[in-house]
Amino acid sequence: MTTHTDLHPLARSYLDRLADAARVLPPEDARELVADITDHLAQALPVTAGEAEARTALDRLGTPQELVTAAGGPVPTPAGRARTSYGWLALAMLVGAELLFVIWFVAVPMWLAGLVLLSLSAWSAREKLLGLLVLGTGFPVVLLTTAYASFAAYECTGGAQETVVQADGTATTTTLDATCSSLGAVPPAWLQAVFIALALAYLALQAWTVWRLSRQR
Structure with a gap:
């Protein structure tokens, strides 16, 4: 397994920044990303490489934030624009x-x-x-x-008119009150x-x- 101490100093610095940027990813994805890039740098960037060669190799790889974004991380906020966390x-x-x-x-x-x-x-x-x-x-x-x-159906009874004929032959008409009851609508x-x-x-x-x-x- 490749360790940081086996890498070029610039590669170690790059991996530290990558690990920090990868915190926005799920832990398993972050570990996998850092491990993949570590193995890649171990092969592509020998410890004895010069500074110019090392910077060229890292530039080809892209910035740590770009790698995190490609792995499913959030798109970085453009420079000069306030980042809101709502x-x-x-x-x-x-x-x-x-x-x-x-x-x-x-x-x-x-x-x-x-x-x-x-x-x-x-x-x-x-x-x-x-x-x-x-x-x-x-x-x-x-x-x-x-x-x-809470929906319920209602059944109403009454409201009709009732006519009562008295003993003397007079008729009285009254209107019954309406009575409503819930059926529950189950x-x-x-x-x-x-x-x-x-x-x-x-x-x-x-x-x-x-x-x-x-x-x-």
Whole structure:
């Protein structure tokens, strides 16, 4: 196994910068990237190489950040442009909107703000899309789920007119009060099972998304 001490000094410095830049990758991917580049430099750049030769070999390889980006890391922010880190704040607001959905005047602005912060974050396009499709849709899904679960049909009786003939032959007409009762609108058992399975699958997908994004940071 090639070690840093077997490499050219400039190669060792390059690998240190690569290891630092690769922290944005999942640990296994970062280790694999550093190991591959270490083996490559051990063959392409002898310890006895001159400084000019070493710099030429490293220039051909590209910068550490470019290698990390090619391995699936986030695209670097252009120089001179402030890097914003709204990603986790955006996801926290999106999930919070789901938990506070019954408080409309809080949940709706929180959900909208989360979408805006997600779009402005320094996360990669893939991470933003994942957050939007899974966590960004959580608030509408919760509302639709609640509306479906609370749906009920009502049956109303009364409201008709009743005529009563008195003993003296006079007739009195009165209007009966309408009485409504909930039927519950309970769906069949198989539909309830499908609905519960879909809800659990969506929650599992959200949990997986948060876990996946946490590995990217």
